[in-house]
Amino acid sequence: MRKVSPQEAVASINDGAVVMIGGFMSNGTPEILIDALIEKNLKNLTIIANDGGTLDTGIGRLIKTGAVSRLIASHIGLNPLTGQFMNEGKMEVQLVPQGTLAEQIRAGGAGLGGILTPTGLGTEIEEGKQVIEVDGTNFVLEKPLKADFALIRASIADEKGNLFYRATTRNFNPMMATAAETVIAAAEEIVAAGDIQAESVATPGIFVDFLVGGEPYVD
Amino acid sequence: MRKVSPQEAVASINDGAVVMIGGFMSNGTPEILIDALIEKNLKNLTIIANDGGTLDTGIGRLIKTGAVSRLIASHIGLNPLTGQFMNEGKMEVQLVPQGTLAEQIRAGGAGLGGILTPTGLGTEIEEGKQVIEVDGTNFVLEKPLKADFALIRASIADEKGNLFYRATTRNFNPMMATAAETVIAAAEEIVAAGDIQAESVATPGIFVDFLVGGEPYVD
Amino acid sequence: MSIKEKIARRVAKELNDGDVVNLGIGLPTMVADYIPDGITIHLQSENGILGMGAVPGADGYDSNIVNAGGKPVTVEKGASYFDSAFSFAIIRGGHVNVTVLGALQVDQQGSLASHIIPGKMVPGMGGAMDLVTGSKKVIIAMTHTAKDGTPKILNNITLPPTAVCKVHQIVTELAVIEVTKEGLVLKEVSVDTTPEEVAAKTEAPLIMAENIGHF
Amino acid sequence: MSIKEKIARRVAKELNDGDVVNLGIGLPTMVADYIPDGITIHLQSENGILGMGAVPGADGYDSNIVNAGGKPVTVEKGASYFDSAFSFAIIRGGHVNVTVLGALQVDQQGSLASHIIPGKMVPGMGGAMDLVTGSKKVIIAMTHTAKDGTPKILNNITLPPTAVCKVHQIVTELAVIEVTKEGLVLKEVSVDTTPEEVAAKTEAPLIMAENIGHF
Numbered sequence: 001m002r003k004v005s006p007q008e009a010v011a012s013i014n015d016g017a018v019v020m021i022g023g024f025m026s027n028g029t030p031e032i033l034i035d036a037l038i039e040k041n042l043k044n045l046t047i048i049a050n051d052g053g054t055l056d057t058g059i060g061r062l063i064k065t066g067a068v069s070r071l072i073a074s075h076i077g078l079n080p081l082t083g084q085f086m087n088e089g090k091m092e093v094q095l096v097p098q099g100t101l102a103e104q105i106r107a108g109g110a111g112l113g114g115i116l117t118p119t120g121l122g123t124e125i126e127e128g129k130q131v132i133e134v135d136g137t138n139f140v141l142e143k144p145l146k147a148d149f150a151l152i153r154a155s156i157a158d159e160k161g162n163l164f165y166r167a168t169t170r171n172f173n174p175m176m177a178t179a180a181e182t183v184i185a186a187a188e189e190i191v192a193a194g195d196i197q198a199e200s201v202a203t204p205g206i207f208v209d210f211l212v213g214g215e216p217y218v219d
Numbered sequence: 220m221r222k223v224s225p226q227e228a229v230a231s232i233n234d235g236a237v238v239m240i241g242g243f244m245s246n247g248t249p250e251i252l253i254d255a256l257i258e259k260n261l262k263n264l265t266i267i268a269n270d271g272g273t274l275d276t277g278i279g280r281l282i283k284t285g286a287v288s289r290l291i292a293s294h295i296g297l298n299p300l301t302g303q304f305m306n307e308g309k310m311e312v313q314l315v316p317q318g319t320l321a322e323q324i325r326a327g328g329a330g331l332g333g334i335l336t337p338t339g340l341g342t343e344i345e346e347g348k349q350v351i352e353v354d355g356t357n358f359v360l361e362k363p364l365k366a367d368f369a370l371i372r373a374s375i376a377d378e379k380g381n382l383f384y385r386a387t388t389r390n391f392n393p394m395m396a397t398a399a400e401t402v403i404a405a406a407e408e409i410v411a412a413g414d415i416q417a418e419s420v421a422t423p424g425i426f427v428d429f430l431v432g433g434e435p436y437v438d
Numbered sequence: 439m440s441i442k443e444k445i446a447r448r449v450a451k452e453l454n455d456g457d458v459v460n461l462g463i464g465l466p467t468m469v470a471d472y473i474p475d476g477i478t479i480h481l482q483s484e485n486g487i488l489g490m491g492a493v494p495g496a497d498g499y500d501s502n503i504v505n506a507g508g509k510p511v512t513v514e515k516g517a518s519y520f521d522s523a524f525s526f527a528i529i530r531g532g533h534v535n536v537t538v539l540g541a542l543q544v545d546q547q548g549s550l551a552s553h554i555i556p557g558k559m560v561p562g563m564g565g566a567m568d569l570v571t572g573s574k575k576v577i578i579a580m581t582h583t584a585k586d587g588t589p590k591i592l593n594n595i596t597l598p599p600t601a602v603c604k605v606h607q608i609v610t611e612l613a614v615i616e617v618t619k620e621g622l623v624l625k626e627v628s629v630d631t632t633p634e635e636v637a638a639k640t641e642a643p644l645i646m647a648e649n650i651g652h653f
Numbered sequence: 654m655s656i657k658e659k660i661a662r663r664v665a666k667e668l669n670d671g672d673v674v675n676l677g678i679g680l681p682t683m684v685a686d687y688i689p690d691g692i693t694i695h696l697q698s699e700n701g702i703l704g705m706g707a708v709p710g711a712d713g714y715d716s717n718i719v720n721a722g723g724k725p726v727t728v729e730k731g732a733s734y735f736d737s738a739f740s741f742a743i744i745r746g747g748h749v750n751v752t753v754l755g756a757l758q759v760d761q762q763g764s765l766a767s768h769i770i771p772g773k774m775v776p777g778m779g780g781a782m783d784l785v786t787g788s789k790k791v792i793i794a795m796t797h798t799a800k801d802g803t804p805k806i807l808n809n810i811t812l813p814p815t816a817v818c819k820v821h822q823i824v825t826e827l828a829v830i831e832v833t834k835e836g837l838v839l840k841e842v843s844v845d846t847t848p849e850e851v852a853a854k855t856e857a858p859l860i861m862a863e864n865i866g867h868f
Contacts, residue, residue, distance in 0.1 A: 024485040024522070025508025027501070050522070051562070054508075077561025078508065086560065095560070098484065099526030099568030103331070106523045111745035111787050112322070113335030113351070113358030119530065119571045122549075122602035132332070132351065134362060139332030143353060155502070160704075160731035166418065167502040167519050168486045174521045178746060193731030199385065200419045201733035202521065204703045206673050206695055206748060218501040243700040243737070244723025246716070269737070270777070273723075296776025297723065305775065314775070317699060318741030318783030325738045330530030330572050338745065338786045341764075341817035374717070379489075379516035386717040386734050387701045393736045397531060412516030420518035421736065423488045425458050425480055425533065437716040 001161035001208050006036035009184045009210040013037065013149055018046040020105065020145075020176040022152040025051055025078060026058030028169035030153035030186035032215050034062055037151070046070040048105070048147055050098065050172050052082035066090070072145070074098035097125060100142050102175060108144035109178025115142055150180035153215055154203070156196055157187035161205030164196045169218075177207040184208075186215040220380035220427050225255035228403045228429040232256065232368055237265040239324065239364075239395040241371040244270055244297060245277030247388035249372035249405035251434050253281055256370070265289040267324070267366055269317065269391050271301035285309070291364070293317035316344060319361050321394060327363035328397025334361055369399035372434055373422070375415055376406035380424030383415045388437075396426040403427075405434040441581060441611040444628070447472040448653050449538055449579050449609045453479050460484065460529065460569055462539035463507045466579050469538055482534055484565040486525050489517030506565065529565065530572035537573035539566060540580045541605075543595040546642040548605035548617040550578060551597035563600060570601040582610035582639055589641040591615070591622070612636050614653065615644070626651040656796060656826040659843070662687040663868050664753055664794050664824045668694050675699065675744065675784055677754035678722045681794050684753055697749055699780040701740050704732025721780065744780065745787035752788035754781060755795045756820075758810040761857040763820035763832040765793060766812035778815060785816040797825035797854055804856040806830070806837070827851050829868065830859070841866040 010033060013019065019037075023029025038061065045068045052073055053060030060079040062068060070092045076082040085091035096104070097119045107115050116139035120126050130141040152173040154163035163185055165173055177183050185208045229252060232238065238256075242248025257280065264287050271292055272279030279298040281287060289311045295301040304310035315323070316338045326334050335358035339345050349360040371392040373382035382404055384392055396402050404422075409432045439447070442465045450472035453459060460482045461467050470492075473479060481490040484506050491512035494500075499510040520528075528534060543551040550570065553563040570576045584590055591608060608615040613636045614626035624644045627636055629652050637644050654662070657680045665687035668674060675697045676682050685707075688694060696705040699721050706727035709715075714725040735743075743749060758766040765785065768778035785791045798804055806823060823830040828851045829841035839859045842851055844867050852859050 024506075025504065027485070027504045027508060051564075073562065075562040075564040077564075083560055093560075095562040097563050097567040098522065098565040099530050099572075102522035102526050103329075106742070107334075109746045109748075110322075110742035111337065111747055113337065113353045113356060115326075115334050116332030116360075117530065118330065118332065119568045121571075123567065123599045125567065130351070132349070132360070134332045134360070137332060141335075141351070141353070158731055162731055162733055164418070167500070167513075168483075168504050169502055170418070170519060170521045171486055172522050175523055178742060178748070197419065198704075198728065198732050199383070199389070199421075199734050200416065201735075202418075204733040204735070204743075205731065206703060206743075243721075244719065246700070246719045246723060270779075292777065294777040294779040296779075302775055312775075314777045316778050316782040317737065317780040318745050318787075321737035321741050325527070328531045328533075329527035330532055336745065338783045338816075340786075342782065342814045344782065377516055381516055381518055386715070386728075387698075387719050388717055389734060390701055390737045394738055397527060397533070417489075417513065417517050418519050420520075423518040423520070423528075424516065425488060425528075 001205055001211055003211050006032045006212050009033065009212050010036045010040065013042065015042050016044045017149060018048065018147045020048045020147040020150040020180055021059055022171065022173035022176050023050065023058050024168065024171040026053050028153050028165065028171050028173055029053065029058035030151050030215060032212065033151040033184060033186050034058065038062060038065055042067045044069040048072045048145060050074055050101065052076040052079040054078050055081060072096060074101050102172060104142050104145040105172065105175040105179045108146040109175060112144060114144060117142055145179060147180040148182065150176040150183045152177055152183065152185050154185050154187040157185060157190050157211055158196050159190065159193045161208035161211055162196050162201040163203035163208065164200055165202050170202060174202045177203040182209045184210040184212065186212045188215045188217050220424055220430055222430050225251045225431050228252065228431050229255045229259065231401065232261065234261050235263045236368060237267065237366045239267045239366040239369040239399055240278055241390065241392035241395050242269065242277050243387065243390040245272050247372050247384065247390050247392055248272065248277035249370050249434055251431065252370040252403060252405050253277065256281060257284055261286045263288045267291045267364060269293055269320065271295040271298040273297050274300060291315060293320050321391065323361050323364040324391065324394040324398045327365040328394060331363060333363060336361055364398060366399040367401065369395040369402045371396055371402065371404050373404050373406040376404060376409050376430055377415050378409065378412045380427035380430055381415050381420040382422035382427065383419055384421050389421060393421045396422040401428045403429045403431065405431045407434050407436050442468060444611050445579050445609055448614065449577055450474065452577060452607065453477060453536060457535040458482055458533060460534050460537045460573065465540055466538040482528060484525050484529060486520050486522065487513060487517060489514040526568050529568050532572055532574055534573040536575045536577060537569045538577045538579050539569065541578045543590050543592055543597055544578050544605055544608055545592045545595045546622050547603050549595050549599050549602045550605050551595045552600045554598050556598065566600055570604040575606045576604055577607045577609055578605050579609050582612045589639060592641045612639065621645050623647050624650060626653050628653060657683060659826050660794050660824055663829065664792055665689065667792060668692060668751060672750040673697055673748060675749050675752045675788065680755055681753040697743060699740050699744060701735050701737065702728060702732060704729040741783050744783050747787055747789060749788040751790045751792060752784045753792045753794050754784065756793045758805050758807055758812055759793050759820055759823055760807045760810045761837050762818050764810050764814050764817045765820050766810045767815045769813050771813065781815055785819040790821045791819055792822045792824055793820050794824050797827040804854055807856045827854065836860050838862050839865060841868050843868060
């Protein structure tokens with residue numbers, strides 16, 4: 001784990017990268033990493049996230065710049081530009097049920113070949129997927145999701161990269177931390193190793209490659 | 220959630236019940252619930268647990284009484300009676316890789332129809348199971364595990380049944396709390412609602428049906 | 439009382455003491471305002487809360503704590519937070535007793551459409567597909583007809599399904615309808631309407647319950 | 654130095670700074686005593702620890718903190734605890750750099766048998782099957798031959814496999830052997846033996862490395 005600036009943290013993210021970004025309606029999204037990503041003027045990013053943020057917050061700010069050619073998310077209703085870009089063919093959007101998205105990312109990090117879920121049976125979600133029967137009941141086989149990078153946000157990090165997420169800012173961040181080749185965490189606060197209760201660490205430091213301080217406090 | 224005595228907590232467990240018991244080599248196993256179960260002189264229990272405990276601790280104490288006719292576990296090496304009972308035909312033992320066992324219990328609680336794991340491919344573990352190909356790689360389909368009862372152990376419980384597990388006592392307890400019809404938790408200490416940090420609750424109170432205090436402290 | 443309030447109030451009567459309840463955005467959220475006395479429920483929010491409380495007052499809020507709509511909320515004493523995978527383990531695993539959500543269409547098989555109007559509205563399903571698939575009881579809370587008066591309770595939904603055969607009950611400003619294997623059963627009507635009017639505004643056939651109540 | 658210590662010391666040289674390492678019960682655990690200076694590793698214990706420390710001294714211990722053998726251990730500053738599902742997500746997910754464990758038999762395909770002798774010893778696989786399947790590098794640390802002198806490094810394992818084609822390296826008191834697609838490559842021999850003696854005590858054919866080192 002290395003402590004770096006936001007610019008250094010995103011330095012190796014290039015055009016065409018697949019990037020997971022934590023947060024739920026921008027709550028728990030690392031805004032300073034979004035800033036640094038926007039500065040790079042990238043193209044053809046694939047973003048995997050719960051949602052498309054809003055026009056002024058989170059992933060929505062990145063989408064607005066045209067850097068994103070593909071979005072895998074469960075909800076895009078709070079950001080009108082997402083739907084517009086999709087309809088104009090500027091951005092491909094793949095909608096995934098939220099619980100399935102969380103499991104797919106978890107499976108990617110956990111080395112599972114997939115998970116069987118009842119969610120989406122009989123809907124457009126099952127199209128093109130294996131439907132597997134287990135003890136007389138059908139399930140949709142959903143494959144694991146992985147990424148080149150994960151940009152996540154913690155409330156508190158320690159010097160070993162252990163992360164603690166306050167309240168609802170946790171959401172997709174811990175799963176994404178396990179499912180990407182390179183994990184970049186932005187934290188509100190960085191404390192000494194051992195200052196986060198060991199039982200309350202939601203992301204062990206071994207998962208974090210780059211740690212950035214200075215994520216704005218929310219209160 | 221009801222606060223009861225150990226005897227009341229296990230009152231509805233009868234012969235033939237399928238019971239998950241938390242703990243890892245007896246660390247994190249609810250000993251006072253084992254005591255109460257032994258008092259009942261039950262027969263033909265199926266126990267799902269990480270291991271067979273030892274002769275003097277945890278699940279081993281229950282096995283010793285002859286109450287267990289079937290054990291689903293990953294390891295039985297620390298309790299010589301388990302192997303002996305198995306060889307004598309007194310107890311059926313189904314050995315499951317530890318990570319698979321954890322995922323199966325999690326899947327049972329999470330409403331998944333199963334998970335695909337590479338673990339056990341080419342070994343006796345894959346016998347009789349579906350092998351599913353995903354993007355050219357084979358995986359073993361492991362089914363969810365559920366139980367009639369889960370006996371779990373917490374370090375601290377609050378008045379709403381929220382549970383906190385110290386250090387390595389957590390192990391299988393949180394998954395089991397989600398995968399059984401009736402969940403019985405024994406805690407070292409019961410505190411007021413809100414006294415456990417909301418982010419550090421590993422088992423929300425909605426999962427706990429019966430709460431028992433007085434589990435011996437370990438230190 | 440507005441139509442929405444009327445629906446929300448009626449839905450609230452379906453909740454039992456100790457229920458774990460997930461309320462969708464909009465009208466369903468209002469159900470929390472009408473929980474009967476003596477009933478304690480546990481509000482689950484799919485972004486990671488059990489024990490969600492009221493909307494914070496004007497004197498400030500903690501924006502670390504938001505609901506599934508991204509809006510600040512409070513939590514009760516003894517609440518807990520968790521990640522999205524665990525949140526949907528709760529939901530998909532059958533640990534939510536009641537889910538209340540809106541719909542564009544429901545049909546007599548209990549299938550519903552709520553997340554897409556092709557070419558027009560594509561907000562995405564969010565947590566809805568998992569919620570209706572995993573919850574023990576799914577209540578659709580919606581106006582009985584569309585704004586133009588056309589029925590929303592149909593023989594067969596025409597929009598892409600959000601889930602197939604998952605709805606247990608429909609509560610509108612006019613009626614309480616139960617989805618059964620035999621079809622839709624009209625259990626209650628609003629005091630200001632009649633079973634005949636409800637049937638006229640419903641495309642799917644309604645089986646009349648023996649004693650149709652009023653609300 | 655005992656044979657076990659010799660093996661453990663040689664295995665320790667395979668570890669790199671920053672590695673996440675899981676050490677099996679018994680001999681592999683001793684590897685922790687020989688970590689070279691300047692190398693920091695993160696010990697993972699499958700019962701739910703990252704940052705496992707030394708065995709506690711005689712002045713007391715916290716029995717809330719045990720290793721995968723159920724024995725008390727300490728943890729380092731900045732350690733973390735987690736449940737079994739997450740622990741095996743770390744393991745199966747490829748986040749453990751090196752797993753060191755013993756074996757009854759290993760073969761030239763890198764298959765190993767470690768968890769059962771039918772009719773004789775049935776301790777169960779515990780976490781071994783997941784560890785050898787998921788870890789980036791699997792090192793078998795064992796005596797070169799069985800107590801009766803028969804080879805343990807075979808053409809094909811005869812006991813039930815714990816995993817198929819998963820071993821990367823074998824370290825014994827006599828040799829360091831790499832498992833490659835071409836077969837087993839003898840990389841190093843102990844100072845008190847020769848490649849010929851190692852080959853004689855090994856059933857599987859050994860490919861001699863160009864420069865066989867000594868340890």
